[in-house]
Amino acid sequence: MQPTPEHLRWMYEKMSLIRQYEETMAKVYLEGKLPPHIQKGLAFDIGSGPVPGEMHLSAGQEPVAVGVCAHLKREDSVVGTHRAHHFAIAKGVPLDRMTAEIFGKETGLGHGKGGHMHLFDAEHKFGCSGIVGASMPQACGFALAAKKLGKDWVSVAFFGEGAANQGAFHESLNLAALWKLPVVFVCEDNKWAISVEKSVATAVLRNSDRAPAYGIPGVHVDHNDALEVYAAAGEAVARARRGEGPTLIEVKTDRFFGHFQGDAEAYRPKGEVEELHRHDPIPALAAAIKQRGVADDAALERMRGEAGRQVDAAFAFARSSVYPQPAAALQHVFA
């Protein structure tokens, strides 16, 4: 399945937006967390600064988000992981409200109640959470509802190669296959489950090989390439829309940053990250776009510039927004 020029441009725009967003967040996250702004004797204080808590950045994994979400409508649902900024951006979650949520501001998606790992946008049918494997059963639920409502909506569950060893993975694939649910299970194999390599955690080489055990097709995307993801996801989404049930896709992708920001990555082989950067999927897509005559260097430059402006605007919105009132902590437990 070949992408249209519109899709090609859209994917490049979104990948540029994601990358610049994550690189900006990497810098902003450190604000207020280092000496001399923190408690004496500490080298880093995770709770300080405008973006407290953990931060999991998706730089390098852009192809998975855009290659899948290019095929999704607003009515299709996405359930993501703790490392979900790229999914949110690709699904169309407004950048300003997402950033405000990460800053814990009143104007955030969850009025500051959820933060970076719990971004919920009902309008764009996007949610994510910090529990490994939790996305898969929930995507089954969105898909079941779509089927009952007679819609051709699809639900996508994103998860990592580490999550494929959770019970929830096995239960969800079986249930989705059994009930022929319109789910696409997308496994991001970035090789690392925090510090544990796939090869010492998973008994099989490829999670896509586990699919036949549940009676569903398994597709392996060998390269961290937007066009390859696009092709595989296009088939899977079309199958689901036709009522033919779920598919499992596993993408070999690259985690450019650490598991979390502040991760010393002592476990990572020397030179690995530099090597990954040499295979950056964004310039690769730019090359493909130019080669197809869809856009020239100037146009790509303009897209990157526009992405930068959007990122700056989102962070400015977040910074200038107010915090919620303390009493708001007691609200919204129940609808």
Next chain:
Amino acid sequence: MALATATTAVQAKPEAAAAARRLTMAQAMSEAIGSEMERDPKVFVMGEDIGKYGGIFSATSGLLDRFGKERIMDTPISETAFLGTALGAAAEGMRPIAELMFVDFFGVCMDQIYNHIAKNTYMSGGTMRLPLVITTAIGGGYGDAAQHSQCLYGLFAHVPGLKVVVPSNAYDAKGLMISAIRDDNPVMYFFHKGIMGLPWMAYFEGSTNDVPAEAYTLPFGKARIARAGTDLTIVTISQMVHKAALAAEALQREGVSAEVIDLRTLVPLDVDGVLASVAKTGRLLVADEDYLNFGLTGEIAALVAERLDTIRLKAPVRRLGVPGVPIPYSRPLEHAAIPQVESIVAACKQLMGTRL
């Protein structure tokens, strides 16, 4: 455990136009679910053996024949998957009911319940609504041992974001179930096996009572005075309500007037109802079949303790619960571990005998 020979007096609503009929709690539950499923096509049920079998405790009896397998869905043994499915379906506007066969099995799916179902509304700042019901069987006293006899509502009441509903009789069971299904929030509905009125498990007869044919709701957070009294207050819930009622009858014969409060729901809790009763009698016994430590009995005692400036106690608070042991199998051991009618009577006599 003998069948009760006396009943708790639960009055059907005087305005009920339709003829009242005696239903077991199981019949009341399935009637409630059935009537809501007829009224609202968004309601459906998932769970293990809830289809052809009608639920192993008959909570969904007859529903498969009426509504078919698209709406009464037997699931594989995959609690994490189908509880998470309930979440996703609810987020999409459906109103699923998921049965967790025994509350004791919560361990295999607790993440979806307490980290997602309970918290997504809050974490989304109120925008994500999850109108779902989780029904689950609780309770012991029939030799099912440590992993199939627990109550555990205290644990679910402890974590924020779940409404906790625990009926003691058929009339309440129907009204509370209809309220639960119509609630736009996650509701956990705990039904005690020993009051379902099953033909294969001894039950307290007070749990089978008159149930109007038409649909009705009962509010959450409103306790029921199961028996009015003046000398002491027994705060209790679920099957223990019937034991407390029997104890109250025995105490009455000895001149002690016990008031029995059936909490009906733990979240929300009828704090005012409890405090009013204790303020009236000045003596409190909390009788619970859940574990004694760090649970319901401590919560009620603390709520009273916080108001000792306005409530005058005549005796220290007494609590009965399962005393920090897994439920034993052997009958004499199980009988000793779970509060019984005689232990309630003894505790009440102690209340009358001690002074502050």
